[in-house]
Amino acid sequence: MNKKFSWKDFAIVFQHYIKKEMKSRAYIIVTVILCIASIASCFIVDGIVNGQEKEELRIIDKTGIFAGYLVSDSVDEDYFTGVKPVLSDDTSISKEDMLTDIEENGGAYAVFSKDGDNVKLTVYNNGDLSAADQTALINLTQNIYTQMNIGRLGISPEMFEEASRQIGFEEITPAGKPQNFWTTYILFMLMVLAIVMYSSSSGTEVAALKTNKVMEIVMTSIRPLPFYMGVTIAIGLSGLIQLSLVVICFGVSFNISGLDMSSLGEMGITMSAMNFDETAAFLIMFIGGFMLYSFINTAIASIVNKNDDLTTTIVPVEMMAMVQFFICIFALESDSVMMSIFSYIPFTSPSVMFVRYMMGFSSMGELCLSAAILYSTAIVFAVIGSRFFCRGAVHYGTVKEFKFKQG
Numbered sequence: 001m002n003k004k005f006s007w008k009d010f011a012i013v014f015q016h017y018i019k020k021e022m023k024s025r026a027y028i029i030v031t032v033i034l035c036i037a038s039i040a041s042c043f044i045v046d047g048i049v050n051g052q053e054k055e056e057l058r059i060i061d062k063t064g065i066f067a068g069y070l071v072s073d074s075v076d077e078d079y080f081t082g083v084k085p086v087l088s089d090d091t092s093i094s095k096e097d098m099l100t101d102i103e104e105n106g107g108a109y110a111v112f113s114k115d116g117d118n119v120k121l122t123v124y125n126n127g128d129l130s131a132a133d134q135t136a137l138i139n140l141t142q143n144i145y146t147q148m149n150i151g152r153l154g155i156s157p158e159m160f161e162e163a164s165r166q167i168g169f170e171e172i173t174p175a176g177k178p179q180n181f182w183t184t185y186i187l188f189m190l191m192v193l194a195i196v197m198y199s200s201s202s203g204t205e206v207a208a209l210k211t212n213k214v215m216e217i218v219m220t221s222i223r224p225l226p227f228y229m230g231v232t233i234a235i236g237l238s239g240l241i242q243l244s245l246v247v248i249c250f251g252v253s254f255n256i257s258g259l260d261m262s263s264l265g266e267m268g269i270t271m272s273a274m275n276f277d278e279t280a281a282f283l284i285m286f287i288g289g290f291m292l293y294s295f296i297n298t299a300i301a302s303i304v305n306k307n308d309d310l311t312t313t314i315v316p317v318e319m320m321a322m323v324q325f326f327i328c329i330f331a332l333e334s335d336s337v338m339m340s341i342f343s344y345i346p347f348t349s350p351s352v353m354f355v356r357y358m359m360g361f362s363s364m365g366e367l368c369l370s371a372a373i374l375y376s377t378a379i380v381f382a383v384i385g386s387r388f389f390c391r392g393a394v395h396y397g398t399v400k401e402f403k404f405k406q407g
Contacts, residue, residue, distance in 0.1 A: 009222045013230025017205070021238040031242050038250040055128040056107040057083040057137070060091050063112045063119055069144050070110075079136045083108065083129055095124070102126040110137060119145060184358040185332060188351045191286050192325045195293050195350070196318050198239030202232040203297035206389075207310040225386040228298060232382075236294045281357050281367055288374040289350025293321055295378055299385030324351040335361035344370050346377035 021027055057080070061067035070085045088109070093101075098109045108129035111122045121141060123134065297314055304310045328351050331339045335356065343353040343362065353370040356362040 006223055006226050010226035010230045013222065013227050014234045017231055017234035018238055021235055022241070027238065027242070031245060034242070034246045035249040038246050039253040042250065042253040042256075054080070054082060054084040057085045057129065057133075058088040058107060058109045059085055060088045060093070060109065060111045062091065063114055065119070065148060066112050066141055066144055070140070079140055080133050081130070083133050085110075098124045099126075102128070112141070181332060181359075184355055187282055187358075188328045188355050189325070191282070191289065191351050191354065192321065192328075194240075194243055194286070195289050196321050198236060198243065199290055199293035199321070200297045200314055200318070201239050202235040202294050203301035203310060203314060205231060205235055206298055206301040207304060224389050225383070228302075228386040228389045229382060232294050232298045233291075236290060240290070277364060278358060281354055281364070284367070284371050285350040285354045285374070288371055288378060289321075292346060292350075292374065292378040292381060293317065295381040295385050299381065299388045302385070302389040320347050324348050327352050328355045331355045331361070332359060335359075344373060346374045349374050 059067050059070055061070075067087060071087050072085075098111075102108060102124060103126055106126070106128050108126070109122075109124035111124070113120050113122070121138070123129065123137070125134070129137075296317055300313050300317065301310050304313055324347075327339070327342050327348055330336075331342075331352055332355060339352065339356060339361070342348045343356050343366075349370045353362065353367055357364070357367050
């Protein structure tokens with residue numbers, strides 16, 4: 001191995017190509033555009049989510065109990081996200097007129113009336129009063145009515161609090177992990193897209209070198225394996241740096257914008273923070289998958305005739321990477337023997353094993369075993385790819401015409 005691999009050659013190639021890639025005008029322009037787009041997206045979403053003017057929730061209180069509590073700024077800010085409670089000017093408005101009003105002007109009506117000894121709440125809604133706001137209205141008015149009845153019946157607040165004591169609740173998954181559905185969904189999509197988008201960059205660079213016949217000169221002074229590894233890792237790392245900068249810009253702008261995503265939680269979309277083990281699992285599987293597909297694409301690029309051939313040849317590789325996406329959709333919902341098998345196959349294991357781990361279907365030990373297989377396969381493809389690279393670097397026939405030389 002020492003005869004074939006020179007760390008000095010690797011360092012020279014790596015340093016040259018990472019500087020070349022990151023100093024190129026195209027790389028800088030694309031990075032700046034993506035960072036600006038990520039920053040702008042946060043403020044745009046913030047404007048959409050939090051900048052919308054609230055519709056009116058017109059209160060008609062025929063009981064004289066609720067209006068004084070509901071129509072206040074504190075209630076508006078603390079309980080409702082899409083509507084603002086206001087007193088209706090016309091307390092004798094008919095049902096037909098209320099329906100016509102909300103169809104033409106938007107908003108909703110909340111009518112409180114007596115129903116014998118009970119109080120009835122009737123809501124007239126054309127879609128502007130969300131399910132979350134409607135639930136908040138019902139809970140708030142029920143609390144107001146309960147507190148009023150406590151005083152009327154002579155029940156002390158302490159007695160009521162004792163009688164209303166809530167039971168404790170805790171959810172535990174089979175592996176003792178929370179089911180971070182949306183966090184897992186976003187991260188595995190990011191993983192698959194990054195592998196598909198960036199892993200082919202090194203292959204494109206090698207194909208360009210062949211077109212210019214530069215590799216014939218390079219091979220006379222630098223061994224194939226360190227050159228192959230240096231180009232692949234340098235260009236792949238530059239892509240990951242670009243992606244990291246975009247993610248950092250998005251995260252910083254997310255906090256600066258004051259984006260309030262609580263409305264997503266009310267719709268059932270909850271995001272949870274990742275702990276150290278989960279972050280490590282993501283990085284281990286992502287880097288391994290990225291290395292594997294980068295080495296495969298570079299090997300293919302070294303034996304094709306020109307860039308047009310490369311575009312056609314790497315399509316199956318990209319499709320193979322995208323297969324992970326569809327498998328992970330099923331892995332998010334349930335586990336099975338097939339999901340377990342896919343989590344150990346190197347071409348699908350990066351995202352599948354990560355999803356299974358995040359959803360509590362596999363342990364850290366299983367993930368480490370899958371990662372060992374993944375990285376071993378990547379190293380094998382690196383060595384095999386360097387053989388293709390060595391012989392393909394100076395051959396300009398088609399892929400079908402390419403053959404190894406004996407000896």
